[in-house]
Amino acid sequence: MPVLIVEHDTERARRWQTSLQCQGLEVISVPGQREAVIVMQTRSVSLLVVNLDLTEGSALTVADFASYRHPNAKVIFLTDSNMFSDGSIFMHAGNACAYLPASTPPEDLVAMVEHFRSVA
Template sequence: MRVLIWHGDLETTATWQARLGRRGHHVRRARQADEALEMLRTMVFDVLVFDLTVDRESGLAVAMMAEFHQPDIMTILVSAQSPEMLPDLFARLSSLKFMCGNGTPPDDLVNIIERLGRISANIARRREMDESGETMLTRRPDAGGPVHLLPVP
């Protein structure tokens, strides 16, 4: 899984990066918004972990650009601000799947990232396969069950 972290707490982000890396994930950290945006333009990520502000730069702007450049990305907000102050954030940012506080234990955050990242990676792979013409998403009319990937004849 590919994870981009853009958060102001460097010690904490280093811990997240190390723990995700030990579990086999590819993790990049950005220290400034411009750096994060350049990575989002040139690399593919499954998950963006961000804060609302880092050194007076807008995390919401970074997350919105992530959505624009990578429509399948899932975002996770880790912030010191209380959730009551952010009620409409899920409506403004469709990629936002989870919000938690800075005090969230690193192992819990890693588990959340892995769970949401797997969903994002699977969606992206299915879309890539469908767009390549190698497979297509189909549902048997009589089945009403799960969607199956079938080879294109």
């Protein structure tokens, strides 16, 4: 099952996608909530990588829809802000498995994705 990236910064999404694909993972990348919902309605996903600072839609809505449509899928949230820096993201999104800065190096993100896919 593919990993779904929901990231409005196309360059960042491309770096993440390329790094994950280099590890043999199937990856779908979309810029916002609407496209993420469409993907989750038509495809199974095993893990989502979602930027909390989406410019189109809400990252929490994406996570909520994922929990409904794909109850075993986990979500790695990334952000450029200090939103949820108190760890409360784990109370707001039951499928959250990690909270990272959006500047996390792609190779570190790959390690997180591989870890959470293996424990799913």
